[in-house]
Amino acid sequence: MKFPVVLLTGFEPYGGRGLNPSAEVVRRLDGLTIDGFRIVGRTLPVTFRGLADRLIGLLTELEPVAVVSLGLWPGEPLVRLERVAFNLAAFEIPDNEGVLIEDTPIREEAATGVPARLPLRAIEQALLDAGIPARLSTTAGTFLCNATMYTFLTETQRRFGEIPCGFVHLPYLPEQVAEILRISKEERRLELHQRADLASMSLDLLVKAVRIILAETLRVSAGARH
Numbered sequence: 001m002k003f004p005v006v007l008l009t010g011f012e013p014y015g016g017r018g019l020n021p022s023a024e025v026v027r028r029l030d031g032l033t034i035d036g037f038r039i040v041g042r043t044l045p046v047t048f049r050g051l052a053d054r055l056i057g058l059l060t061e062l063e064p065v066a067v068v069s070l071g072l073w074p075g076e077p078l079v080r081l082e083r084v085a086f087n088l089a090a091f092e093i094p095d096n097e098g099v100l101i102e103d104t105p106i107r108e109e110a111a112t113g114v115p116a117r118l119p120l121r122a123i124e125q126a127l128l129d130a131g132i133p134a135r136l137s138t139t140a141g142t143f144l145c146n147a148t149m150y151t152f153l154t155e156t157q158r159r160f161g162e163i164p165c166g167f168v169h170l171p172y173l174p175e176q177v178a179e180i181l182r183i184s185k186e187e188r189r190l191e192l193h194q195r196a197d198l199a200s201m202s203l204d205l206l207v208k209a210v211r212i213i214l215a216e217t218l219r220v221s222a223g224a225r226h
């Protein structure tokens, strides 16, 4: 039996880190069937060059009925549900090919902002009811995550109409913060007690959160169709 596909994307590690929680979550959920939908997980490179072609290629290959993308937001303590993608690339660090984009629109002559098409309030409530800290956010940043969100939102709309599509930022995994602490203690370069990027969430909890996000997205959009 052929199930409708939900595309779930994560990112490779970047910025000198050895792990990206989004890729770990995607690996755990790839191939599962949730409420009659097949989850297809893909991990994206953190490279701006070829981004649009890569994402359009995935849409053409998989023809998903919904797209949920994940990325790391270092220091974020909660599951962070992005409300809007912004038409701007302004990198603070180079991507994984060494490319640094400064203050450039992702797409010329296009909308400044595009709202997420996920049932964010229902997702927030379902996460809180499950005991998972979550909040809505009004910026996905100006790096690869925001560019991916912007491109998926505009390209899915163009190809398939108003299908559910959006982006969720995840905190560090605990082992990543332990590594930051270990290195900080060794280097003695920055004051540990003043750092604000030391929050984390376990992989099991992140997987549970993303399962809830997917189920809620599919439940609400199935309801909207009937």
Ligand code: PCA
Pocket: 011, 014, 020, 022, 046, 070, 071, 072, 073, 140, 141, 142, 143, 144, 145, 146
């Ligand atoms: N986080 C970065 C890019 C890849 C990722 O996981 C971002 O927030 O843009």
